[in-house]
Amino acid sequence: MRIRHYAQRQHIIQYLDTLLYQLFTLSFFLSPTVWPLICRSATQFQFSRPRDLDPKRSLRFWFFLILLFNASSIWSHAAEGAVVGRTVVLDFVGMAHVPTKLHLLLLDFLIVLLQMALTTIAYETSYIMASPDDTPDPLLPATSNSSAYTLLPAAEDASDIASPSTSSTSDCNAEPPEPNGPSYVIDLRLSTIIDRIRHPAPPLPEPENGLPLPNVTPATLAQLPASLQRIARMRRAARTGTRGQGNSDERTTETPGRVPGGLGDDDDGG
Incomplete structure (x- = not known):
C-alpha cells in the first residue's frame, strides 16, 4: 500500500535516530559510565526498523x-547520580558543577520518550506499507467534513434537478474546503499509542514472492492439439509393443537350468 508522505517520514525516522545517538553521547559525558553507552548504542538500530x-x-x-x-x-542515575570527579563535557575542559540527579533522569526519560516515538513511527509506517489499500493510517489526522465538499452535489431524483430552490439551499449549506489547510506528515497522539499497546495490530499474511511454481505434472492429451495427440499415441503404442516383444523373446530363449544331482537329457541318452 502506498502512503502519503512516505519519504518525509523516512527523513523524520533518520533524524530521530541520529538525535538519539547524540543524546547517548551527551549522557555519557555528563556521567561517564561505559556500559549504558554500549548497551544503548548497540541496540538502537533495531528501533528504527522494528x-x-x-x-x-x-x-x-x-x-x-x-x-x-x-x-x-x-537506576544508576537515580541511586548514585553522576560519577564525581570524572564528569566531562564536549570541550573536555570540565563542568563548573556536577549535574544533579534530576538533570540526568530528565535526560534519560527524554531518551526513552524519543525512542518510543521513533519506534511507533517506524512500526506504523512499515505496517501500513504492508497492509491492504483500505487500511486506515493511524499517523494521519482524521479527514474533516470539508473533504466531502463538491461543487455539484448529486441529486437523488429528477425532482431535485427541476427545483432550483432546493439546489440553492444545498449550496448555501455546504461549506467549501479550506484552501490553505495544514497538511500534516505525522499526527502522533498519545491516545493512538495507548490504543495500539492495549490492542496490538493483527499480524499480516506473509507476502507471496510472485514467482510461478514449476509445472511438475505432465501435460495431458486433452491439452494437446489433435496432431500431437496422434503422435503421442503412436509413440506410446510403439514403446508398448517393443517392450512386449522383448519380454516374449526373453521368455522363449530362456532354457531351464540344470539342477545339480538331478537327471537330465544327457543322462537319459547315455
Missing part, C-alpha cells in the same frame, strides 16, 4: 525492550 527485523512482534514488545535497555542507566 518490523524489518521481526514483523510478528507487536509494538508493546519493542516498548518493553526500550525500558529494558534503559533500566540500568536510569
Whole structure:
C-alpha cells in the first residue's frame, strides 16, 4: 500500500535516530559510565526498523525492550547520580558543577520518550506499507467534513434537478474546503499509542514472492492439439509393443537350468 508522505517520514525516522545517538553521547559525558553507552548504542538500530527485523512482534514488545535497555542507566542515575570527579563535557575542559540527579533522569526519560516515538513511527509506517489499500493510517489526522465538499452535489431524483430552490439551499449549506489547510506528515497522539499497546495490530499474511511454481505434472492429451495427440499415441503404442516383444523373446530363449544331482537329457541318452 502506498502512503502519503512516505519519504518525509523516512527523513523524520533518520533524524530521530541520529538525535538519539547524540543524546547517548551527551549522557555519557555528563556521567561517564561505559556500559549504558554500549548497551544503548548497540541496540538502537533495531528501533528504527522494528518490523524489518521481526514483523510478528507487536509494538508493546519493542516498548518493553526500550525500558529494558534503559533500566540500568536510569537506576544508576537515580541511586548514585553522576560519577564525581570524572564528569566531562564536549570541550573536555570540565563542568563548573556536577549535574544533579534530576538533570540526568530528565535526560534519560527524554531518551526513552524519543525512542518510543521513533519506534511507533517506524512500526506504523512499515505496517501500513504492508497492509491492504483500505487500511486506515493511524499517523494521519482524521479527514474533516470539508473533504466531502463538491461543487455539484448529486441529486437523488429528477425532482431535485427541476427545483432550483432546493439546489440553492444545498449550496448555501455546504461549506467549501479550506484552501490553505495544514497538511500534516505525522499526527502522533498519545491516545493512538495507548490504543495500539492495549490492542496490538493483527499480524499480516506473509507476502507471496510472485514467482510461478514449476509445472511438475505432465501435460495431458486433452491439452494437446489433435496432431500431437496422434503422435503421442503412436509413440506410446510403439514403446508398448517393443517392450512386449522383448519380454516374449526373453521368455522363449530362456532354457531351464540344470539342477545339480538331478537327471537330465544327457543322462537319459547315455
